[in-house]
Amino acid sequence: MLESSFWQGLLSVDPKDVSSSDVLRDCCDGKVFVSNTFFQENPSCFKLVLYQDAFEVVNPLGSAKKKHKVLAVYFSLLNISPHARSNVDHMQLVLLCREKDFKDFGHDKVFSELLTDLKILEENGIMMADKTVVKGALYCIAGDNLGSHCIGGFTENFSSSVYLCRYCLLTRTDFQGADPAVCGPQRTPENYRSATEHLEREDVSEVHGVKFRSVFNSLQNFDVCTPGMPPCLGHDVFEGVLSYDLAVYLRYFINTKKWFTYTHLNRRIKQFKYKGTDASSKPCEVSPKALKLGGQAVQNWNLLRLLPLIIGDKVQNPQ
Template identity: 30%
Template sequence: MSSFICPICLTNRNFVSFAKMFQHVTVYHRNESNFKMTCNLHRSCGVLYKTYAGYKSHIYRQHLSELHSTEKNHNNLTTIPVSKQEDNMNLLVESDLTNGDINDQLNFANDNIESMVQKDDYETGFDDSVLSFGSITNDGKQLGSMWDIKRSYILFMLQLREECLLPKNVMSIISTYIITLMQNLETLLEKKAFNYTAESYSAVSSSRKENKKAIEFDQLKHVLDDIRNAIQSNTKNEYQFVKQCEKYFAYTSPEEIVLSSAGEVPEHAYFIPIEKTLSSMLNYQPLVIQILENIQQQQTTTKHDDDLMFSIRDGYHGSRLDHDSLLLQLYLDDIGLTNPIGSKRDEHKMCMIYFSLEDIPDQLRSKVDFIQLVGVCESKTLKDNIKAKRFFQPIIDNLNKLQLHGLVINGIHHKFSFSTVVADNLAAHLVGGFRLCFNSGHFCRRCYVTYDEKNLPIPLSQIKIRTIFDHDDLVKRIMNDPNKFPLMGVIDQSPLNDLIGFHPIVSLPGDIMHDFIEGACPLVVMSLLKQASSMRLITYGEK
């Protein structure tokens, strides 16, 4: 039996047919930036394709017969012959999945499904004019010929492009899936067909018996009715769609957090439990093996070279962490839902909180699949310390539970430890309880230097560094002050104060991009340009 291996997967997965491998590539690898596929179906091929579109076009032009083969059979009044495929494709509607299909389902569950659905009004229906295939015809007549079907489908594509403004690549995805759905339907009907013997006649020979397959028309109609009802019920409203995503793709619905008090204008935020996301990720055993091997490799390397630092466990404050625990890192950033100008530019900003496993191998760390959403709220609500604490409290409770009890997945007990909160300077000061103004007073969260002293040539040995004990004392004095007057750049207690392993002095690393690219790098570049000008290498002038 021929075997087809996916060259993109790290595990070199095998498929019994090219149709299954092509379907796998279509679902899981079509949007990868480093897509590379070489066609080796025939000796005349061997061309390397660096885009999925080019590879798909080649397959459909040159190797369509490899995807499925058809045999023309004669129809009668009571039965409809079904063409037998060379390789049975993987049915998405089947419940008896094979081991390979189960792995596919687990891999697909790790994707960011939360970006596909939104928990708003569950009773909001879809536009019937778009979903109803028969409503696109102008005269309302039944489609009785292939010409009518082609005309109706082209009109459907025009409606998607002109009215719904869908781009060409999205329309191509829709067409590809319709073809895949028809292929799956053909395979399903083949399993319900029965064998019968028919006599065939030719001009040069006598009659001979042939084995064929057929299916009763009533059974065919019943199958089509089941598929049509399943599609209509799944897309009837948002509630049914979310339930189907939870059933088939392990989708986790966000939990609502009430930020406003009684009598105030309702304000809400949303939170996704971290342990559910971790369960989906670590349920894939090859990923767990890669993470553990990466930890072991880093620990071995640092033993031979003390100057290397791969994570916080290799630093001064890493001694408090268990060496066999997985590090959880939070990431905080604001996004703008609109692009206004002037004073309205911050009115529609949302604060997004993500988490990632810090021990993920380097080749996977920057991929979107391994940066998971935790919470979302309006940015302006976090400026209120009470609402900020209400927003962060479920996240704190979730992380503390993971650090105290861990997770048992596939019989393996995984331990977790919180590492750091990665953010820009503004967001770091917000969650750390520091001043949000950087052009006066004590603007640094690492030391007590003032804004007036920042350009003075002061030796580092003379700059007083912030310590955990000094910060805790300042916070205590502020909390006991009825006026809550800021002290030495500290304005309040951090909303993450109850998080195990977090402290504003050691858990908020520097903003390297802004500090170096916008801070140190311009000064260095300017000094280099001035030195080059003094040496008569270049000239510069002001207009």
């Protein structure tokens, strides 16, 4: 694969040539990438993104629930242009492990081979077909919030933990008693390291929401608090904020403005002529009694995008 002209062309592109200081178009425009000295000193290196998630291979509602749950880790490359990188064909499987075995054997053993390969890549690199050596480094680890907290060594009980954020040191009391948009002191590699050193010295289960030092922090050019574990837009936005806010807006349009009814809205959602990939992820019907939308992330995203086409003619005072 690395011998193909396709890959040779990708590696010859300097991110500085396609980046812009005032426009955020891709990961290479962000502060995390720009502040990474390895990527700046090796512009043609491999820039890896790991993605982890756990899934059920049997009925998740039956008696075998969680019995056969599997943790999967994939990787993609930021060297690929964004429009091509969104295609799942470019995601490669790294490892599979039963979640039960993952909990029994621990992070060190499960990720040991992967970490060995990553260290070789960032220290020695890979020899290409033209005899040049190309190094690489881990840019980030993507995943849902529960998986990211697990990999990063943070507390995973979001309903009761004092510290519930992997980006800042905001406490639950401050979050519930103030503006929900308030942020605490930012987590940094320094205070993360201080917390893990405290854990090693004292007999405590967690310090400032940190339970253990992530094994991925053994890499030279990656840290979970740079931040190295981005938020999950699918869960946080499309199944989170959007699902509640859009339900509120629709309730206002229907109950207050009287522009249409839930029956009329759901009929239009059902009869709308979906095309392409939208046809396989049609939005769900909206329940009059539900506080949030009931669809999955891509279904809620499609409803948000297509809503002006579905009910736009019913809006009577667009000003």
